[in-house]
Amino acid sequence: MTDETLTVEIWRGKDTGRFETYQVPHRKSQTILDVVTWIQRNREPALAYRFACRVGMCGSCAMTVNGRPRWTCRTHVSKIVGSGGVRIEPLRNLPRIKDLVTDMTPFFEKWQAARGRFEPSATRSEPMASIPSDDPERRIVDAGIECINCGVCHAACDVVTWNPDYVGPAALNRAWTLANDQRDGDRAGVLKAVSEVGGCHACHTHGSCVEHCPVGLNPTAGIAGLKRMTLSALLKGSLS
Amino acid sequence: MIRRAQRHLGFFAALGHRLSGLFLALFLPAHFLVLGLALEGDAALEGAIRWSDQPLVKMAEWGLVVLLTLHLSFGLRVLVLEFMPWRDSRKAMIGLGAAASLVVGLLFLFNLG
Numbered sequence: 001m002t003d004e005t006l007t008v009e010i011w012r013g014k015d016t017g018r019f020e021t022y023q024v025p026h027r028k029s030q031t032i033l034d035v036v037t038w039i040q041r042n043r044e045p046a047l048a049y050r051f052a053c054r055v056g057m058c059g060s061c062a063m064t065v066n067g068r069p070r071w072t073c074r075t076h077v078s079k080i081v082g083s084g085g086v087r088i089e090p091l092r093n094l095p096r097i098k099d100l101v102t103d104m105t106p107f108f109e110k111w112q113a114a115r116g117r118f119e120p121s122a123t124r125s126e127p128m129a130s131i132p133s134d135d136p137e138r139r140i141v142d143a144g145i146e147c148i149n150c151g152v153c154h155a156a157c158d159v160v161t162w163n164p165d166y167v168g169p170a171a172l173n174r175a176w177t178l179a180n181d182q183r184d185g186d187r188a189g190v191l192k193a194v195s196e197v198g199g200c201h202a203c204h205t206h207g208s209c210v211e212h213c214p215v216g217l218n219p220t221a222g223i224a225g226l227k228r229m230t231l232s233a234l235l236k237g238s239l240s
Numbered sequence: 241m242i243r244r245a246q247r248h249l250g251f252f253a254a255l256g257h258r259l260s261g262l263f264l265a266l267f268l269p270a271h272f273l274v275l276g277l278a279l280e281g282d283a284a285l286e287g288a289i290r291w292s293d294q295p296l297v298k299m300a301e302w303g304l305v306v307l308l309t310l311h312l313s314f315g316l317r318v319l320v321l322e323f324m325p326w327r328d329s330r331k332a333m334i335g336l337g338a339a340a341s342l343v344v345g346l347l348f349l350f351n352l353g
């Protein structure tokens with residue numbers, strides 16, 4: 001890398017393909033997403049990648065950058081480029097579609113398997129539930145609710161790689177927030193879903209999810225909480 | 241091969257826990273074999289104990305003690321993670337386990353001298 005130019009390798013293809021090398025102008029406060037966009041607009045119009053908000057809200061631009069899963073819109077080039085260049089690949093643990101784009105279908109199917117959808121306990125004609133912000137359960141929910149579904153934790157997780165049944169840290173983090181949500185009408189159903197094969201008890205507690213989560217969530221702690229909750233439910237006989 | 245995304249304390253602790261367990265599993269048959277010598281009389285066992293006084297065997301014993309402490313402390317860490325309410329103490333627990341192994345290893349070395 002010179003002061004003005006970055007050497008960037010980008011994966012082109014699907015499961016089989018190759019890294020193409022590009023020279024990209026290095027600018028101040030440049031993000032990895034800026035780099036990919038520059039290449040697509042100036043060198044490789046057919047380059048496939050995904051993004052939307054560009055400000056770390058939508059979670060659609062995650063890619064593998066120099067071997068680590070990252071949100072590219074908030075990853076500054078200057079923070080990751082040492083003496084070498086930049087190598088950008090699609091996220092791991094997800095089917096590849098083309099170039100840097102992965103198919104997120106299995107990711108969200110696993111959310112469903114972990115019962116990651118809210119089940120209302122009241123109708124819209126009833127008064128809104130009033131839960132104090134300092135309620136202990138609400139505080140647990142607040143600590144995990146800011147997930148942007150970027151798939152970074154899913155790509156970083158070793159157990160997702162080893163065990164195709166494992167629903168992964170994002171789905172379990174979602175389940176953890178629902179299991180503690182007093183407004184959810186089927187919290188026992190959440191515990192039952194995450195007790196199945198591939199649920200929370202498959203986690204090996206490596207902590208790759210918490211290590212790489214771009215918004216600083218701690219799915220490992222949530223998964224451990226689900227393990228305790230399901231064990232307690234089992235002992236009380238409420239898991240069947 | 242350890243991928244770049246795996247290079248963090250949590251992964252190394254899990255790796256340390258498993259590898260130390262594997263080495264201990266390899267040691268156990270030898271351990272039981274030596275204990276079994278007692279059935280053949282005290283001379284056979286005494287011979288094995290004398291043999292284990294050699295410096296190289298003592299160093300291997302030191303490694304064994306460190307591995308055992310590492311396996312124990314990282315195993316306790318997993319139990320704490322699974323059964324206790326925690327949130328941000330994951331790395332502190334890893335540090336504590338590694339420090340315990342170091343201290344026990346040093347104590348063993350001082351005891352040798």
